[in-house]
Amino acid sequence: MSGPNDPTQIQIYTHNIRCDTNNRMDNEQPWSERKHGVIDLIQRMSMVLPTLVGLQEVKHNQVKDILNMLGPEWAYFGVGRDDGETKGEYSPILFKKSDWELLYGSTYWLSETPDRPSKGWDAALARIVTKGILRHKDSNKIVSFFNTHYDHRGKQAREKSSLEIMSLMNDDLGTSVLCGDFNSEPHHEAYKTLSKSLVETSQRCKERRGFEHTVTGFTLGKKESSIDFIWVPPNIPIILHEVIDNNCNGMLCSDHRPVRAIIEI
Template sequence: MQLRNLEFRVYDHNIRYDNRGLTKHERYWCERKVPSIASMKFNGQHNTIICLQEVLYNQLLDIQEGLGEEWAYYGVGRDDGETQGEFAPIFYKKCEWELIKCETHWLSETPEVPSIGWDAALKRIVSYVRLRHYSTGREIGVFNTHYDHQGLTARKESSKLIVTLMKEEMCQVPVVLTGDFNSSRDDEAYKTLSKDLDDSGLLLSEDLRYGHSLTFSGFNSNDKPNYIDFIWLPRNRGLCLKTFGILHSEFHHFKFSDHRPVCVDLELR
């Protein structure tokens, strides 16, 4: 029996961790969480998978409460594999998706245990879920990560590791990679990924891309805007990109993150 096509959305956002030592124009999480969660809810209506970065445990609980009981998530804290440190969680609606597989790998030479890799400053992880869509029976895999902000070697080696992990899964299901890569399109980490994957931000003509041109805005004029958040798609796996957008993160002169959400609509044929 031929399976039906599956249309779904991927929403990716670095929400900014719950920083207690604020930078200029930055707001506390207790203020930022309301518009941050509202953006997730508004843009996450049907068949949506929400991938987040820089999420501390208290923020995770706030987001779970804000989204409601119909949502579930997978993710662990990068410091201890439980609740300590930042999460890279993946949220999905329990009525739409069945969780088939979930795992976390550390971006290091010892990916199965909490560890710092290569020249990185901090522990870094990639979260993975395989989901089955109840209505169509189709399965997809989603990787979500946050690369190190200092280690050039760490970012490049992280790309190599993730490509290896993705190829193992692509033998069974089409997969998507999301995250804050702390890398521009000129960096080796980006170029390593682009050998095997497609950058969704380049697949549609400019007139079909919605919103902003950069994903990192910062909170003030001293922050240099950049394009470092990406949603990557596999080649020749039946995934068709329908829409692409870099969404707003500022309303009424108030930024709820120093990054903007990236959002794509996909069709699995």
């Protein structure tokens, strides 16, 4: 067991897995086919280090599929954004029970009324941030982990969401980490707002691997962009940042690539 003052390496993994829908994009395979790649990536990427996983665009049936296939050693926290229970997309937090203990979990709506299901500002849809306070069992260190998915249309909603999350993070225990699909590129205000207080892991990592961009669609070769990020406080060492291949056995398992970062807490 490491001591309380020894640095502990952990991994943060974030992936927009694309919701289960009948309104599929060109070349998009159904979730029944894609899920195997999504789950295989989680399993493989979490084998080496204690890992906290944040997923986006996850419907209730997808939550069940993922937990069933990952197995009983995994647990999650999260709710559907439409009713605070099972309706609508989740932004769940997943973790191995052997590595982590969930001390507290909460969901906040990115709106003027964060304590109840609601749509904020100029957003097209209700949006949430999922918060989990977790204890790393080996080191006894605490991580306050936030996972979110910003609105795709509302510019003001994205900017306000950044401010709301920064406010939520101010009083947290341990090390605060934020990940998700921000629907914002680095030149957008929502990204710039977060960068005033946090560091995006690709910007100050000791090593960077993988692809440049996170959004591919289901047809490779078209214009790509980066809207999926991991954020940490400025004093946290970032050992590695990687954008991971979403091509799983010849099939794109999502229209987004996963992102992982190894940090020291």
